[in-house]
Amino acid sequence: MPELPEVETIVRSLAPRLEGRRIISAEVLAPRIVRHCESDVSACVAGRKIRSVERRGKFIVMHLDDGALTIHLGMTGQLLFDSPRTPYTRAIFQLDRGTLLYDDVRMFGSIEWTPAVPPRVERLGPEPLRIAPEDFYAGIHTRKASIKAVLLNQAVVRGMGNIYTDEALFRAGIRPDKPASAISRKRADRLLTAMQEVLLEAIEHRGSSVSDYVDTEGRRGDFQDRHRVYDREGEPCVVCGTPIRRTVVAQRGTHFCPRCQR
Ligand SMILES: [Zn+2]
Numbered sequence: 001m002p003e004l005p006e007v008e009t010i011v012r013s014l015a016p017r018l019e020g021r022r023i024i025s026a027e028v029l030a031p032r033i034v035r036h037c038e039s040d041v042s043a044c045v046a047g048r049k050i051r052s053v054e055r056r057g058k059f060i061v062m063h064l065d066d067g068a069l070t071i072h073l074g075m076t077g078q079l080l081f082d083s084p085r086t087p088y089t090r091a092i093f094q095l096d097r098g099t100l101l102y103d104d105v106r107m108f109g110s111i112e113w114t115p116a117v118p119p120r121v122e123r124l125g126p127e128p129l130r131i132a133p134e135d136f137y138a139g140i141h142t143r144k145a146s147i148k149a150v151l152l153n154q155a156v157v158r159g160m161g162n163i164y165t166d167e168a169l170f171r172a173g174i175r176p177d178k179p180a181s182a183i184s185r186k187r188a189d190r191l192l193t194a195m196q197e198v199l200l201e202a203i204e205h206r207g208s209s210v211s212d213y214v215d216t217e218g219r220r221g222d223f224q225d226r227h228r229v230y231d232r233e234g235e236p237c238v239v240c241g242t243p244i245r246r247t248v249v250a251q252r253g254t255h256f257c258p259r260c261q262r
Pocket of ligand 1: 008237238239240242257258259260261
């Protein structure tokens with residue numbers, strides 16, 4: 001599933017291509033990807049100009065001269081620019097210059113048009129790359145759930161998913177199942193720094209291609225080669241050599257070093 005770095009990579013490459021363009025027509029080939037809105041997306045976006053494109057957590061928001069087109073890539077969504085149609089193309093946006101395709105094999109993604117940014121997107125927690133340490137600590141220290149569950153909660157911080165949560169907790173030396181409320185201010189600061197470092201490094205490497213994630217030009221990211229715990233069960237910890245363990249925390253497959261993380 002695309003997380004913050006993958007969506008950021010897509011937005012950075014889409015924004016210069018889309019901003020200022022006009023949508024001539026839009027065709028939704030799979031109606032079930034239009035979710036959370038009653039609007040006829042094709043009719044609402046046709047003729048509209050794209051003012052700006054931004055990432056909100058894992059959502060891609062295109063601000064039009066009338067309303068907002070919000071896309072969530074779900075598990076397997078892809079936004080491809082000037083790329084050939086495939087059997088998984090679910091929507092086609094014909095622009096005055098270029099074509100934007102929305103491909104999605106499993107169709108857990110969504111496209112919606114709303115008069116303004118949808119309230120559930122507005123309500124997301126702060127960006128992990130911008131939150132102040134004291135606000136981060138305030139957001140986690142009253143929560144009794146595991147720190148992993150708390151980081152995945154999009155109301156606490158937005159954009160963290162399974163991969164970067166595991167990687168950040170490893171770098172911070174914190175066990176994923178530790179109750180968030182048991183983490184000291186000092187360790188919370190270290191965790192926030194680890195999250196920011198791992199997210200920035202992943203953005204630099206254009207994200208992780210663990211399943212079928214590709215960017216807007218169809219290129220794979222290469223941060224998966226730099227994962228220290230995620231999907232490395234049984235392999236030696238890069239710090240201490242102990243085999244990485246896999247368990248389930250917050251109903252998600254979770255990877256950690258039993259020696260380095262406390
Ligand atoms: Zn270790």
